[in-house]
Amino acid sequence: MDFDIETVSDVLSLLFKLDDQIDIKFEADKDDEGNFKPSTVKLSFKNNLINKKLCTYMKALEIRENMINAKDEYSEEEYADSLQHINENIEEIKQHLLDDNMVVKKGTDRLIVKNYPN
Incomplete structure (x- = not known):
């Protein structure tokens, strides 16, 4: 699937569509006045399988981030x-x-959908 996501509206449209069709949990901390703090917004899915798969992806991203942060420990060729x-x-x-x-x-x-070859 290929989405052309370029604007805030594009992102929000996608999130609202997801929220309409699956169970998403939106969370954020509140300030002393009871307003949500934008810098603390988090979303997760009420489906544990989705969250588990996202954790696997996040671990892979963390490994890449650690590699990038340790760039100085490698030669240019080894790093690349x-x-x-x-x-x-x-x-x-x-x-x-x-x-x-x-x-x-x-x-x-x-429910599990099985695809059978024609």
Whole structure:
């Protein structure tokens, strides 16, 4: 799937559509006046499988971030090769995580859709 997301409106439209169709949990801390603090906004999914898959993806991103932060510890060639390898692994992880046909739409209860070849 390819989305052309460029504006705040694009992002919010996608989030609102997701919220209409699946159970999303929006959270944020409040200040002393009871207003939500924008810098503390978090979202998660009420479906644990989605959250688990996102944690796997986040771990891969953390490994890349650690590599970037430790750039000075590597030669230029070693750094470039390692970063390329990490980025390739992240793409493989994303594809693996997308390989799941469990229905998560509101009102369903863990239905699994199987695709059979023609």
